[in-house]
Amino acid sequence: MASAQPLFLRACRGEPTERRPLWLMRQAGRYLPEYREVRAQISFLDLCKHPELACEVTLQPIRRFGFDAAILFSDILVPVEAMGCPVVFPDPGGPMLPQPVRVPADIERLRVPDPAAEMPFVLEALRRVRAALAPATALIGFAGAPVTLASYMVEGGSSKNFTLLKGLLHGAPAAARLLLGKLADTVALYLAAQVEAGAQAVQLFDTWAGMLAPDDYSEFALPYTAQIVSALRARSVPVIVYVNGGGTLLERVARTGCDVVGLDWRIDIAEARARLGPERPVQGNLDPCVLLSTPEVVARKARTIGAAAGARGHIFNLGHGVLPETPLASVEALVEAVRDLP
Amino acid sequence: MASAQPLFLRACRGEPTERRPLWLMRQAGRYLPEYREVRAQISFLDLCKHPELACEVTLQPIRRFGFDAAILFSDILVPVEAMGCPVVFPDPGGPMLPQPVRVPADIERLRVPDPAAEMPFVLEALRRVRAALAPATALIGFAGAPVTLASYMVEGGSSKNFTLLKGLLHGAPAAARLLLGKLADTVALYLAAQVEAGAQAVQLFDTWAGMLAPDDYSEFALPYTAQIVSALRARSVPVIVYVNGGGTLLERVARTGCDVVGLDWRIDIAEARARLGPERPVQGNLDPCVLLSTPEVVARKARTIGAAAGARGHIFNLGHGVLPETPLASVEALVEAVRDLP
Numbered sequence: 268m269a270s271a272q273p274l275f276l277r278a279c280r281g282e283p284t285e286r287r288p289l290w291l292m293r294q295a296g297r298y299l300p301e302y303r304e305v306r307a308q309i310s311f312l313d314l315c316k317h318p319e320l321a322c323e324v325t326l327q328p329i330r331r332f333g334f335d336a337a338i339l340f341s342d343i344l345v346p347v348e349a350m351g352c353p354v355v356f357p358d359p360g361g362p363m364l365p366q367p368v369r370v371p372a373d374i375e376r377l378r379v380p381d382p383a384a385e386m387p388f389v390l391e392a393l394r395r396v397r398a399a400l401a402p403a404t405a406l407i408g409f410a411g412a413p414v415t416l417a418s419y420m421v422e423g424g425s426s427k428n429f430t431l432l433k434g435l436l437h438g439a440p441a442a443a444r445l446l447l448g449k450l451a452d453t454v455a456l457y458l459a460a461q462v463e464a465g466a467q468a469v470q471l472f473d474t475w476a477g478m479l480a481p482d483d484y485s486e487f488a489l490p491y492t493a494q495i496v497s498a499l500r501a502r503s504v505p506v507i508v509y510v511n512g513g514g515t516l517l518e519r520v521a522r523t524g525c526d527v528v529g530l531d532w533r534i535d536i537a538e539a540r541a542r543l544g545p546e547r548p549v550q551g552n553l554d555p556c557v558l559l560s561t562p563e564v565v566a567r568k569a570r571t572i573g574a575a576a577g578a579r580g581h582i583f584n585l586g587h588g589v590l591p592e593t594p595l596a597s598v599e600a601l602v603e604a605v606r607d608l609p
Numbered sequence: 610m611a612s613a614q615p616l617f618l619r620a621c622r623g624e625p626t627e628r629r630p631l632w633l634m635r636q637a638g639r640y641l642p643e644y645r646e647v648r649a650q651i652s653f654l655d656l657c658k659h660p661e662l663a664c665e666v667t668l669q670p671i672r673r674f675g676f677d678a679a680i681l682f683s684d685i686l687v688p689v690e691a692m693g694c695p696v697v698f699p700d701p702g703g704p705m706l707p708q709p710v711r712v713p714a715d716i717e718r719l720r721v722p723d724p725a726a727e728m729p730f731v732l733e734a735l736r737r738v739r740a741a742l743a744p745a746t747a748l749i750g751f752a753g754a755p756v757t758l759a760s761y762m763v764e765g766g767s768s769k770n771f772t773l774l775k776g777l778l779h780g781a782p783a784a785a786r787l788l789l790g791k792l793a794d795t796v797a798l799y800l801a802a803q804v805e806a807g808a809q810a811v812q813l814f815d816t817w818a819g820m821l822a823p824d825d826y827s828e829f830a831l832p833y834t835a836q837i838v839s840a841l842r843a844r845s846v847p848v849i850v851y852v853n854g855g856g857t858l859l860e861r862v863a864r865t866g867c868d869v870v871g872l873d874w875r876i877d878i879a880e881a882r883a884r885l886g887p888e889r890p891v892q893g894n895l896d897p898c899v900l901l902s903t904p905e906v907v908a909r910k911a912r913t914i915g916a917a918a919g920a921r922g923h924i925f926n927l928g929h930g931v932l933p934e935t936p937l938a939s940v941e942a943l944v945e946a947v948r949d950l951p
């Protein structure tokens with residue numbers, strides 16, 4: 268039975284695999300000409316809400332590169348909007364939240380949305396993708412982790428120093444916990460619905476938790492992520508937790524109970540594995556900027572990471588999302604180099 | 610003799626001290642009303658080049674808080690300008706370098722400046738500060754580390770992903786080495802001149818090296834920082850190397866030969882000490898955002914760090930520069946809490 272499962276899922280479970288699985292964070296995106304073609308017709312947020320087109324762009328990198336997993340094209344802020352906190356995506360520019368959440372009354376007003384009723388387009392896109400994918404290609408669902416979502420909601424967008432978020436964590440910890448608890452409930456329901464709709468694994472993106480001091484991670488990130496992981500346990504899908512800038516937090520990330528620790532490029536993958544132990548699969552961790560150099564450099568760096576990671580329990584990925592200016596030839600070189608890894 | 614030395618210097622050497630020394634990165638800055646008063650009259654760069662006023666703002670935080678070390682008010686890009694790469698400081702906004710260094714010819718044109726001839730204002734300011742300081746207060750000189758300075762020169766300012774810098778490192782490593790070598794020569798001469806002018810310790814700020822993959826840190830940062838540390842060895846002044854975001858690089862930072870490893874706030878200080886060994890003094894590492902909360906929270910977090918670090922070989926500091934919006938009451942609470950540490 269186990270060998271009939273997609274390669275990616277077997278690697279997530281730490282089983283031996285015939286080769287190293289590969290996918291790329293933000294693999295459906297602007298570096299692909301076919302994606303830019305779709306986006307010329309439709310805004311980013313409208314694309315997230317259009318199941319047919321979201322399915323199409325999710326499949327584009329699979330068709331072109333044969334990655335071992337597809338990840339739904341969507342945005343981590345979709346459930347934030349459904350909670351009652353509007354989000355806009357200026358183009359160009361990062362997301363903006365014109366009604367930030369700053370005082371307890373703002374937090375009390377937030378809903379825990381029913382995914383089927385308020386984010387049906389996500390579930391419909393997942394069903395379409397799953398129906399279209401070959402059985403050997405896994406489908407990954409995803410969500411933002413609570414403290415990362417909270418950072419957008421409190422700061423009103425991206426931030427340099429996260430002074431407002433940290434002001435809430437340190438100055439009004441009870442209010443912060445109420446917010447983080449609602450986010451954990453929301454994400455747990457949202458990911459469970461994604462699994463029902465066809466996601467075979469899920470990844471939590473904790474894009475900004477790496478900006479927290481470790482004690483603050485332990486207090487304001489770990490328990491909420493752990494709650495989500497625990498809620499998904501009964502669904503028997505692997506959970507990947509990726510903390511950008513989380514190299515100093517690895518042991519804490521593992522304590523969330525996740526199946527796979529996603530690594531950014533700022534940690535030596537052999538050191539990460541030594542700290543986490545051989546039984547904990549890892550995912551990562553090529554610096555996305557390496558893809559801006561030559562195919563030779565890409566292949567060499569990929570081989571170095573492959574050797575340092577070891578074959579078992581390693582899912583090859585970048586350490587962060589593909590950059591829009593990435594040449595296709597670099598991705599081709601990466602696919603080839605990873606295919607040849609022992 | 611040793612006990613006649615300033616507390617800060619003894620702590621840098623790992624000697625037992627009667628209490629924990631304290632200073633703050635960017636302690637001379639916009640959070641001080643007396644600094645804002647000076648800056649109302651003069652631009653940032655002109656202030657750096659005005660020895661009398663630079664001395665005055667260097668002394669301001671010492672007068673107000675009695676910190677154990679003064680650090681010269683200046684900017685890491687002063688020697689970059691002296692190398693022949695102009696720098697402007699828009700207000701507000703980060704530094705801009707209108708003639709970025711991108712091709713080998715740009716790099717070949719750069720000079721290794723004579724500090725006495727081309728940056729005399731820095732040395733004059735140091736002499737004035739040393740003459741004005743009480744003997745118990747140490748004077749710290751500083752410079753940017755080569756790869757951080759290179760990032761500004763190549764990117765033309767601050768950057769999000771450092772794609773141009775990394776493009777140079779991976780795509781044209783020989784040119785990158787020429788640039789980094791010139792920067793190392795420049796910084797070594799510059800810091801030696803600062804020591805001649807009265808600096809009793811020096812800190813290398815590697816603000817952006819934490820964005821490098823560890824292998825790239827080993828190849829493009831470590832050797833050049835090590836060259837500077839080695840060139841200063843004969844001067845018998847402690848060298849602190851601070852790598853922002855360097856929590857995954859600590860062992861490599863120690864291999865530069867530095868006396869003290871500066872820590873940002875994203876690593877548990879007890880873990881850092883365990884990794885570096887008890888004989889390696891460390892400096893840090895309170896999250897500067899904590900100072901935006903209440904004096905009670907500041908005192909509690911300072912005590913936690915003090916206990917985790919241990920008394921010997923710990924210089925208390927923030928994990929990054931003081932934020933401009935920091936209330937004075939928080940700094941007062943920090944001073945008091947650190948004074949009471951065992």
